[in-house]
Amino acid sequence: xxxxxxxxxxxxxxALAALQAxxxxxxxxxxxxxxxxxxxxxxxxxxALAALAMAAxxxxxxxSDMSVAxxxxxxxxxxxxxxxxxxxxGNHEGSMLLWVTILGLAGAAVARFEHRLxxxxxxxxxxxxxxxALGFYAFLLFASNPFARLNPAPPDGAGLNPLLQDPxxxxxxxxxxxxxxxxxxAFSFAVGALVTRDVGPAFARAMRPWVLGAWxxxxxxxxxxxxxxxxxxxWGGWWFxxxxxxxxxxxxxxxxxxxxxxxxxATRDGLRAxxxxxxxxxxxxxxxxxFLVRSGILTSVHAFAVDPRRGxxxxxxxxxxIGGALALFGARVGTVRQGKLFxxxxxxxxxxxxxLLLTVILGIVxxxxxxxxxxxxFDVQLSVGPPFxxxxxxxxxxxxxxVMAVGPLLRWRRDEAEAVIQRLFPAIAATLAAGVGxxxxxxxxxxxxxxxxxxxxxxxxxxxxxxxxxxxxxAPLQLWGMVIAHLGIAVSLxxxxxxxxxxxxxxxxxxxxxxxxxxxxxxxxxxxRPLVSDNWTAIExxxxxxxxxxxxxxxxxxxxxxxxxxxxxxxxxxxxxxxxQLYTVLGALGDDGRWQLxxxxxxxxxxxxxxxxxIALGGALSLLGHxxxxxxxxxRAEAFT
Amino acid sequence: xxSGRMKRWLPLGIFALIVAVVAWGLWRPAxxxxxxxxxxxxxxxxxxxxxxPGKPGLSSADFRQGKPRLLNVFxxxxxxxxxxxxxxxxxxxxxxxxxxIAIKDTPGDIAAFLRRNGDPYARIGADAHSRxxxxxxxxxxxxxxxxDGTGVIRAQHVGDIRPEDVPELMQALAAAQ
Numbered sequence: 001x002x003x004x005x006x007x008x009x010x011x012x013x014x015a016l017a018a019l020q021a022x023x024x025x026x027x028x029x030x031x032x033x034x035x036x037x038x039x040x041x042x043x044x045x046x047x048a049l050a051a052l053a054m055a056a057x058x059x060x061x062x063x064s065d066m067s068v069a070x071x072x073x074x075x076x077x078x079x080x081x082x083x084x085x086x087x088x089x090g091n092h093e094g095s096m097l098l099w100v101t102i103l104g105l106a107g108a109a110v111a112r113f114e115h116r117l118x119x120x121x122x123x124x125x126x127x128x129x130x131x132x133a134l135g136f137y138a139f140l141l142f143a144s145n146p147f148a149r150l151n152p153a154p155p156d157g158a159g160l161n162p163l164l165q166d167p168x169x170x171x172x173x174x175x176x177x178x179x180x181x182x183x184x185x186a187f188s189f190a191v192g193a194l195v196t197r198d199v200g201p202a203f204a205r206a207m208r209p210w211v212l213g214a215w216x217x218x219x220x221x222x223x224x225x226x227x228x229x230x231x232x233x234x235w236g237g238w239w240f241x242x243x244x245x246x247x248x249x250x251x252x253x254x255x256x257x258x259x260x261x262x263x264x265x266a267t268r269d270g271l272r273a274x275x276x277x278x279x280x281x282x283x284x285x286x287x288x289x290x291f292l293v294r295s296g297i298l299t300s301v302h303a304f305a306v307d308p309r310r311g312x313x314x315x316x317x318x319x320x321x322i323g324g325a326l327a328l329f330g331a332r333v334g335t336v337r338q339g340k341l342f343x344x345x346x347x348x349x350x351x352x353x354x355x356l357l358l359t360v361i362l363g364i365v366x367x368x369x370x371x372x373x374x375x376x377x378f379d380v381q382l383s384v385g386p387p388f389x390x391x392x393x394x395x396x397x398x399x400x401x402x403v404m405a406v407g408p409l410l411r412w413r414r415d416e417a418e419a420v421i422q423r424l425f426p427a428i429a430a431t432l433a434a435g436v437g438x439x440x441x442x443x444x445x446x447x448x449x450x451x452x453x454x455x456x457x458x459x460x461x462x463x464x465x466x467x468x469x470x471x472x473x474x475a476p477l478q479l480w481g482m483v484i485a486h487l488g489i490a491v492s493l494x495x496x497x498x499x500x501x502x503x504x505x506x507x508x509x510x511x512x513x514x515x516x517x518x519x520x521x522x523x524x525x526x527x528x529r530p531l532v533s534d535n536w537t538a539i540e541x542x543x544x545x546x547x548x549x550x551x552x553x554x555x556x557x558x559x560x561x562x563x564x565x566x567x568x569x570x571x572x573x574x575x576x577x578x579x580x581q582l583y584t585v586l587g588a589l590g591d592d593g594r595w596q597l598x599x600x601x602x603x604x605x606x607x608x609x610x611x612x613x614x615i616a617l618g619g620a621l622s623l624l625g626h627x628x629x630x631x632x633x634x635x636r637a638e639a640f641t
Numbered sequence: 642x643x644s645g646r647m648k649r650w651l652p653l654g655i656f657a658l659i660v661a662v663v664a665w666g667l668w669r670p671a672x673x674x675x676x677x678x679x680x681x682x683x684x685x686x687x688x689x690x691x692x693x694p695g696k697p698g699l700s701s702a703d704f705r706q707g708k709p710r711l712l713n714v715f716x717x718x719x720x721x722x723x724x725x726x727x728x729x730x731x732x733x734x735x736x737x738x739x740x741x742i743a744i745k746d747t748p749g750d751i752a753a754f755l756r757r758n759g760d761p762y763a764r765i766g767a768d769a770h771s772r773x774x775x776x777x778x779x780x781x782x783x784x785x786x787x788x789d790g791t792g793v794i795r796a797q798h799v800g801d802i803r804p805e806d807v808p809e810l811m812q813a814l815a816a817a818q
Contacts, residue, residue, distance in 0.1 A: 277652060288659070297666050311667045319660055326653040333649045370659065373666035566718070591770065 003068045006056025007147040010097075013049035013104060014137035016042050017130045020107075024127020028120065028195065036123055040111040043126050046133070047108025054088075054101040057146050061088040067153035070094060070146050076159040078535045086170040087160045092294060092310075093146035095173060099290065100136045102174075102181040107133065110185055116206040117189070118198055125185075125192030132184055135317040143313045159535065162562040162569050168228035172221060176248060179218025180286045183251055185210040186258060187283035190276045191325055194332045199272050204265035207279070209623055211262055215255045216619040222248050223612030234570035234585045236505070236600045238496075238608055241389045246369045247289030250362055254282035257358040260351045265339065268412060270348055272339040274355070280329060284322040285362075291318055297373065343414035350407030357400040364392045394448050401455045401493060404486055405462035427465065431458030445501040452497025460490035477625025485618025492611025499580070499605040509594040519601030520548040521582055523555075528586075528595065536562045538571070541586040541595065545575065557586040580604050677778030677786075677797050684712075684792050685776040689766025692743050693751050699740050699766030707790040709817035711737060711810070713762070714774055716744040717754035719782040721801035726758035728802040733761035737814060740764045744771055744782055785810070789817035 020042045027035035060068045061084045064077040074091040075084055083090075089098040107129040114122060140146065189207045193199045225248065230238045239245065258278040265275045291297075295311030342348040368384040375382050409423045421428075435454030438445070463486035467475060504519045516523045524544050531538040538560040546552040555573035562569070575582040580603035587596025679685070684701045691698035704710055713729060715722040733739055741762045743751055751765065768774055777786065780799075787796040787810065796813040798806060 281652070284656070291663070295667060297663065315660065315664060315667060322656055323653065323660075326656055330650045330653055334646075366659075370662060374662050377662065377665045 002056050002059045002063065002065065003147040003149060006053045006060070007145070009049045009053040009056065010137065010141060010147070013046050013053065013100075014134060014141060016046040016049065017104075017134040017137060020046060020130035021127050021134060024123050024130065027123045028127070036119060039123055039126050043111035043130065044108045046130070047104040047106075047111075050101040050104030050133075054097055057094055057097055058085060058088045060147075061085065061094075064157065066155070066157055067149050067151070069148045069150045072150055072154050072157045074157065074160055076157040076535060078156075079160060079165070080534060082167065082170055083160055083165050086173075087164070089173050090160055090164045090169055093140070093144045095177075096136070096140055096144050096294065097146050098173065098177055099181055100133060100140060102177050103129070103133050103136060103184055106182050106185050107188075110188075110210070114206065114210075117192075117203065118196065121189075121192045121196045121198045121203065123192075124195040125188045128188035128191040128195075129184060132188070132321055135320065139310075139313050139317065143310050159562070159565050161565070162536070162560065162567045163232060165535075165562075166228065166232050168224065168232065172224045172228055175217050175224060176221030179214050179216070179221050179255075180248065180251055180289070182210070182214030182217060183255055183283040183286050185214065186255075186279040187325065190279035191328060194276060194328050194336075197332065197335050199276055199336045201266055201269045204262050204275060208259075208262050208266055209626060211255060211258055211279075211282075212619055212623045212626075215252070215259055216616050216623065218248070218252050218255060219612060219616040219619060222252055223609050223616070226612070227609045230605075231572050231574060232569075234572050234598075236503075236572075236583050236585075236598075236602065238499075238605065241368070241384075241386050243369050244293050246365050247292050250285040250289060250365055250369075251282055253358050253362040253365070254278060254285050257355045257362075258282050260354050264348050264351050268340055268342065268348055270339040270342060271352070271355075273333050273336045276333070276336065277329060278355070280322075280325045281362075284318075284325070287314075287318055287322060291315060292369070342412075345410070345417065346414050347407065347410045347412045350403055350410050353403045354400065354407060357396055357403060361393050361396050361400070364396070365389070368392075390448070398448070398451050398455055401459050401489065404489065405455075405459045408466050408482060408486065409462065423465065424462065427458045427462035430461040431455060433457070442502070449497040449501035452493055453501075456490045456494035456497060459493070460487060463487045463490060477628060478622045479625075481618045481620070481622025481625055483618070484621060485615045488611045488614025488616075488618055490611070491607050491614055492609075495604050495607025495609075495611060499602045499608070502603045503605075504601040505599070507596070507598045509590055509592075510597050511594045514594075516597060516599060518582070518599040519603075521599075521601065522546045523582075523584065523597070523599055525595060525597065531558065536560045539586070539589075541597075543573070543584055543597075545582065555582070555584050557584045559586050559588070576606060581606060677794070679778045679794050680797050682794060684788060684794060685773070687766075687773045687776065689742060689768055689773060691765065692746060692748050692767035693755060693760075693762075693765050694748070696762065697764050699742060699764045701792060703740065703764060704788045705790070705792040708738065709787060709789045709795070709814050710763075711739040711814070712786040712788050713739055713741045714744060714777070714779050714782055714784045714786075715741055716782045717746050717750035719744075722754075722783045723758055725783055725801035725803075726761070728804060728807055729761040730759045731804075731807060732802075732810065735811070737811075738763050740766075742766050742768045742773055742777075744768050744774055787813045787817055 020039055023035040023039040023042060026032040027039060060071050061075055062081065064071065064075060064084065066072045070091060070093050075087045079087065089095045107126060110129065111126055117125065186207060189203070189210070193203050226238050229240070230236070258275065261271045261275045261278055264271045291311070291314045294314060297311060368388050371384050372382055405427055406420070406424060410420060431454045434457030435450060438450060438453050463483055466479060467483055506516065506518050508516055510516055510525050512525055512527055514525060522545070526542045526544050528539050528541050531540050538558040540556050540558045543555040543557065544552055545555055553575060555575055557573040558571040560569045560571055570585050570587070572583055572585045580601060583600040583602055585598040587598060589595055684704055686701045688700040689698050704712070711732065729739060739761050741764070743765055746767060783801055785798040785802060786794050789795050795817040798810060802810065
């Protein structure tokens with residue numbers, strides 16, 4: 001029954017989405033005055049029904065109901081409950097259901113909580129949101145039904161991909177999707193405002209918290225995903241420029257640009273058309289990313305893994321939604337009044353530079369991600385990897401960091417170069433000191449890492465400079481938010497640059513008792529022992545590690561053998577020190593009775609994710625600050641009347 | 642003024658370009674199979690011990706006897722290998738000599754595999770650590786090589802042999818005569 005409940009909820013949600021779009025059209029034509037009130041209620045119920053469908057799928061996974069095809073192919077009764085729960089979205093159909101659930105919930109949240117947007121624009125926004133949802137409901141119901149039954153039901157399931165059997169699966173996809181799909185709100189706002197010709201500061205102020213909210217989740221999702229890949233894949237890397245990662249990075253880049261341009265529009269009434277464009281682009285990147293991942297066009301190793309029907313379905317949806325929005329943009333942007341102008345050398349100017357640079361990086365990632373498909377059309381097989389992205393996006397990202405250091409110290413509208421240089425003096429000094437210091441102390445490293453360390457130091461100093469000579473208690477929360485987010489970038493950049501430049505790696509075969517050395521640590525394999533769990537067996541190595549001061553501790557990397565499906569994974573064991581991580585991976589047993597052992601010393605690598613968390617925290621503070629001010633203004637207005 | 646009008650349609654243009662590229666990639670999926678660099682070159686030298694009772698091991702010299710043979714890289718633990726077993730039996734019935742390299746296997750498992758799925762092989766060599774497999778440029782199981790009578794690899798089939806692949810292999814064998 002659970003599966004049928006879910007399916008029924010999904011059909012009902014789809015029907016309500018159709019109704020919602022229809023009500024929107026009626027209200028906009030002023031054909032039906034009640035439609036304006038009704039559309040909010042419909043949007044809320046539609047979101048609730050989507051959530052019910054998701055809950056039904058989770059229930060089927062928790063029950064190990066093997067008569068549901070999706071459960072049978074992706075779960076196993078012997079799996080720990082957390083992976084049964086999270087396994088609900090660890091597959092194509094389930095993750096698409098999660099996707100539309102978040103789309104529905106985002107629409108419901110707008111219907112329930114958005115009171116600042118002009119009524120007609122809100123109606124148009126909800127209609128746009130419903131139209132997007134309708135297409136993806138159709139995709140689920142006709143091409144990816146998560147509730148299909150199997151008759152007869154198999155005695156047990158085929159299991160979950162062991163790489164996904166990690167607590168990370170429970171948090172990473174929902175967080176990432178909340179950001180990914182949360183951007184749909186910005187998209188719908190932009191479409192709504194284009195329809196009602198309502199692009200202006202009020203519209204930007206209404207849109208800002210939604211963008212900020214989605215961006216926070218996206219930042220957390222990417223950060224968590226990066227750490228998950230780092231410890232789970234056993235390669236010791238934190239970013240692989242893999243198409244799936246790029247699919248999450250591109251919306252983040254667009255959303256980051258949008259976050260800054262929406263501020264210009266909200267406070268200075270500038271960048272009107274550009275902000276609308278970015279709002280469309282950000283969610284378009286989410287949809288394109290979903291297409292890239294879901295169609296298997298890029299990630300598959302074997303050509304037959306591509307499911308052209310599903311890919312074509314999503315492609316048609318992209319054509320309708322992105323094409324439609326861009327066509328609307330082309331047709332209506334002429335009616336968007338020119339915003340206020342400003343001098344190039346001003347806060348606005350630096351935000352424009354920020355937007356341009358982010359857009360260029362976005363373009364580079366987009367080209368790098370799509371190039372293999374273009375080349376494939378000419379029968380050339382290639383993949384685009386770190387050498388391309390590092391050398392193209394890297395320098396531009398560093399330029400962006402420089403702009404980020406300067407921007408917040410500029411005044412709105414216009415500023416004087418001399419005054420700015422004075423304000424920037426500590427940051428410039430920090431940059432030079434860090435650069436020269438690293439070069440002298442640690443010897444020559446690559447140009448990019450050296451520039452990275454130096455700029456990270458400069459940015460760290462520059463990012464707290466706006467707080468200088470201010471009463472910290474009275475500094476608005478939004479300012480703290482910006483300071484902490486920018487500081488987070490500096491922290492993250494320092495981690496990337498230092499760990500890239502100074503990582504030490506050894507791969508060796510060791511017998512029991514043999515010492516291995518990496519970066520001042522002596523690692524000794526003391527023994528191996530077999531382990532058994534619900535759905536895997538493992539060989540666990542016992543490594544005793546002694547540091548330079550004679551302190552010792554134990555690390556236990558494992559090689560896990562999963563039975564359903566048959567797979568081997570390497571579970572790394574990581575020791576976190578204040579100045580970096582010791583990363584150990586146990587490999588295969590050789591003919592001569594010695595074990596492969598891979599050791600890495602990754603100095604300050606943890607800063608990368610700490611920085612990510614700071615960036616998200618900054619976003620959260622900024623969101624809180626804006627909401628707090630809104631609430632205070634309302635309170636005062638009420639007290640006044 | 643004119644350029645301004647052009648500019649506003651630029652995003653749509655870029656998007657149309659992306660869609661065109663992707664549609665092309667979707668409907669004409671690129672062949673991403675990993676091919677061995679050794680196709681057209683001689684087999685690397687190897688000698689592998691026997692693994693199945695009453696069946697000799699395999700060495701590269703066995704392929705220089707003047708007649709083309711198939712070299713099947715398989716394993717008892719490999720599911721697609723079960724799927725291709727009937728096709729190998731068909732090829733054997735057509736009089737084609739087939740040798741095999743068993744990857745990371747044990748005599749017991751091999752015997753059970755052959756009992757269950759049929760035995761199309763003339764010789765089976767045991768490659769316990771995939772060394773010969775790697776030397777052949779084979780990236781997985783199953784894979785099948787067409788080797789001519791002088792020990793030169795003439796063709797490679799990656800993945801299980803489906804019924805529709807059989808004529809293609811027969812052609813490659815005929816061409817290797």
